[in-house]
Amino acid sequence: MMAVSALIVVIGQIMLGGWTAANYAxxxxxxxxxxxxxxxxxxxxxxFTPIQPEHESYQFGVLDYSQRVTIHVTHRLGAVVVCGFAxxxxxxxLRYPQYRRLAAKVSGVLALQILLGITNVVAHLPLAIAVAHxxxxxGLLLTLVAINYRLALDYRQAKDNPAAHALGTKAWTAEEQxxx
Numbered sequence: 001m002m003a004v005s006a007l008i009v010v011i012g013q014i015m016l017g018g019w020t021a022a023n024y025a026x027x028x029x030x031x032x033x034x035x036x037x038x039x040x041x042x043x044x045x046x047x048f049t050p051i052q053p054e055h056e057s058y059q060f061g062v063l064d065y066s067q068r069v070t071i072h073v074t075h076r077l078g079a080v081v082v083c084g085f086a087x088x089x090x091x092x093x094l095r096y097p098q099y100r101r102l103a104a105k106v107s108g109v110l111a112l113q114i115l116l117g118i119t120n121v122v123a124h125l126p127l128a129i130a131v132a133h134x135x136x137x138x139g140l141l142l143t144l145v146a147i148n149y150r151l152a153l154d155y156r157q158a159k160d161n162p163a164a165h166a167l168g169t170k171a172w173t174a175e176e177q178x179x180x
Contacts, residue, residue: 002092003151006085007144013078014137020075024061025068027125029076032118039073043065048074079117084133086110093147097156102147109140 020026025047029035047067055062063071084108093103117134123129 002085002089003144003148006013006082006089007141007148009078009082009085010141010144011085013075013082014141016071016075016078017137019133021130022073023047023063025063025071025075026120026130028065028068029072030121030124032121034076035069035073037066037069039069042069043073044070044120047071060175076117079114083114089147097151102143102150106140106147108141109136112136114141118145135147 029037029039044067047063047070052062061068090103090107093099093106113133113136116129116136119129120126120133
């Protein structure tokens, strides 16, 4: 269940990243960990209105500064949520020897994604780093899809074959017993 949850959270974060880029919000915050302005007082959920009023020009976006800060900070907070879900998934995968390589893969991709995100802020969004951040985000998504596929396949085999279950394909069944 944690693998599915991590996948859903990453999909949401990718959507936030797209919203950040589409609204030119990637460059409004240049400090870490959050933003140089009083972002909480300026937090404006109208920044997430999917259909904006008609404008003469959409060049460079139509949202004001506080709305862009809201989008940017939300994307950063989303990254923290992704790290939390992915961290729990990695911990769960490490408990089973047959899944340790998967844990290492998701750990590596996640670490690279965090590094690229921080570099985007510190280096003021260089194109190569921004593109790499998008590509590695896709890599994280595909890694989580592969993990979900592998766990589902192993779960099915364990249900269909009691011998496979006895040999240690227990990650999903243990989680199912814990949650079910």
